[in-house]
Amino acid sequence: MGSPKHVILVPFPAQGHVLPGVYLARKLAAQGLSVTIINIDSIHENLTRTWKHIEHQDIRLESIPMRLKAPKGFGAENLNDATAFMDAIYDLEEALAALLEITKLSHPVSCVISDFYHLSAPLAAARAGIPSVCFWSGAAAWASIHYSHSSLAAAGLCPVEGKTLRSLLELTPFLADSDTSKLVSNLPGLKPFRAEYLPSYYRKEFYEKSGGGKYFSLSLRRVEIDSCILANSIYELEPQVFDAMQQVVPGKFVSVGPLFPLKGGGASEMEASLRPESRESLEWLDNQAPNSVLYVSFGSVASLTRAEMEELTQGLEASQKQFLMVASRDLAPEVNESFFREFGERLSRSGAGMVVSWVPQLAVLQHGSVGGFLTHCGWNSTLESMSNGVPMLGWPCHSDQNTNCKFILEDQEIGMELRDKTRTGISMAIRSLMASEEMRSRASHIERVAREAASENGSSYKNLHAFIHSLK
Numbered sequence: 001m002g003s004p005k006h007v008i009l010v011p012f013p014a015q016g017h018v019l020p021g022v023y024l025a026r027k028l029a030a031q032g033l034s035v036t037i038i039n040i041d042s043i044h045e046n047l048t049r050t051w052k053h054i055e056h057q058d059i060r061l062e063s064i065p066m067r068l069k070a071p072k073g074f075g076a077e078n079l080n081d082a083t084a085f086m087d088a089i090y091d092l093e094e095a096l097a098a099l100l101e102i103t104k105l106s107h108p109v110s111c112v113i114s115d116f117y118h119l120s121a122p123l124a125a126a127r128a129g130i131p132s133v134c135f136w137s138g139a140a141a142w143a144s145i146h147y148s149h150s151s152l153a154a155a156g157l158c159p160v161e162g163k164t165l166r167s168l169l170e171l172t173p174f175l176a177d178s179d180t181s182k183l184v185s186n187l188p189g190l191k192p193f194r195a196e197y198l199p200s201y202y203r204k205e206f207y208e209k210s211g212g213g214k215y216f217s218l219s220l221r222r223v224e225i226d227s228c229i230l231a232n233s234i235y236e237l238e239p240q241v242f243d244a245m246q247q248v249v250p251g252k253f254v255s256v257g258p259l260f261p262l263k264g265g266g267a268s269e270m271e272a273s274l275r276p277e278s279r280e281s282l283e284w285l286d287n288q289a290p291n292s293v294l295y296v297s298f299g300s301v302a303s304l305t306r307a308e309m310e311e312l313t314q315g316l317e318a319s320q321k322q323f324l325m326v327a328s329r330d331l332a333p334e335v336n337e338s339f340f341r342e343f344g345e346r347l348s349r350s351g352a353g354m355v356v357s358w359v360p361q362l363a364v365l366q367h368g369s370v371g372g373f374l375t376h377c378g379w380n381s382t383l384e385s386m387s388n389g390v391p392m393l394g395w396p397c398h399s400d401q402n403t404n405c406k407f408i409l410e411d412q413e414i415g416m417e418l419r420d421k422t423r424t425g426i427s428m429a430i431r432s433l434m435a436s437e438e439m440r441s442r443a444s445h446i447e448r449v450a451r452e453a454a455s456e457n458g459s460s461y462k463n464l465h466a467f468i469h470s471l472k
């Protein structure tokens with residue numbers, strides 16, 4: 001027997017992107033591949049500290065120096081930091097190409113799999129003569145919107161290369177402007193929808209402030225380089241979109257999700273080993289009634305204003321439902337410490353809920369006490385929730401979150417968007433989510449769909465196998 005096939009994985013250096021990259025590495029290693037994950041040094045240090053749980057697998061960690069860490073908030077309030085961060089990633093091409101050259105000398109590399117947001121990795125792979133594969137860590141619906149730019153480009157309607165941001169905006173027929181009720185139609189596999197559901201970076205204001213068009217056009221350039229796009233979604237969840245994507249990127253777009261361990265698959269043990277202090281929230285859940293707790297989290301990047309935070313906390317308390325909330329200071333930078341302290345004190349008096357700065361989210365969503373999730377609709381949260389049968393109340397903040405809320409929560413009837421964000425609106429929506437047997441039963445159906453797709457001979461399992469088999 002020869003040495004195992006070797007792949008290099010390059011995640012985008014932010015919380016919501018590193019974890020699915022690690023899960024993908026574990027799946028590949030479980031199939032006998034040798035995997036090297038390359039992270040920027042700050043992420044590398046965190047991972048090596050907590051790496052015990054996969055010591056037995058053939059996964060190595062490498063690092064590449066990068067000074068900047070992912071900024072908090074990719075919303076309009078923090079565009080300068082976000083742009084600087086994207087620039088720093090783009091500037092990694094040279095260093096990454098050098099590392100790939102050295103690595104392939106000691107152990108030949110079948111391909112470099114990089115997050116779709118990572119703009120230097122495919123360029124570096126091409127320079128090192130290694131095939132590049134894209135890891136799409138979002139919904140297929142979002143991919144339909146995103147990749148349609150390339151088909152427009154191919155038709156000469158929206159030439160990406162050499163065009164300025166302004167001309168991209170003028171040439172692209174479906175970019176949102178201030179009229180978010182405009183209908184977006186003719187996108188692969190998607191019924192016409194209002195422009196408000198486009199990812200936030202399609203908004204003219206966002207584009208103009210961020211220079212985001214530069215990264216957007218670069219990310220489309222990688223379509224030419226990538227030999228395959230592994231999508232962390234489920235074929236049976238979005239079949240029309242997966243089928244239609246075959247016209248956009250023929251033969252390239254395949255489902256491989258969900259990649260994380262499903263119920264009974266050791267998520268609690270793994271997550272607890274990552275952060276032992278997070279056991280506290282699981283112990284609190286052990287003492288609650290089945291399906292009685294609303295889990296509340298806005299992920300690792302979104303932030304709320306002081307006014308939003310006040311309405312949210314008042315709405316949660318008024319709902320009279322038990323809740324477990326993740327709220328670090330970063331979630332509400334305008335709110336001072338006494339706000340959180342007083343909120344925590346009120347909760348410990350009333351017993352209405354628990355507020356912590358971090359939870360082992362997968363294990364929380366797999367806990368029998370959790371009956372609903374108030375979420376920012378980040379893709380990982382959305383996929384983790386539905387794959388564990390938990391219905392959602394969506395409070396999308398930025399990026400693809402609007403899109404997930406519309407095409408997944410609402411169209412799949414496993415949740416609803418929270419539109420009235422006053423304390424009364426919030427408490428009414430929570431009560432209606434927690435009481436909805438229809439949404440819970442739809443979510444349980446999706447849980448079964450996810451389990452089936454990931455199980456041996458399921459669609460995602462077979463796709464990942466075929467991909468591994470195709471590697472040279």
Ligand code: BUP
Nearest residue numbers: 015016299300301326358359360361378379380381
């Ligand atoms: Br907060 C938090 N515990 O306390 P998303 C997050 N997570 O395990 P994001 C925890 O981080 P984008 C916590 O399970 C998920 O895998 C969670 O990813 C985990 O949101 C991940 O949901 C969060 O995609 O990214 O990080 O805000 O902005 O891309 O949506």
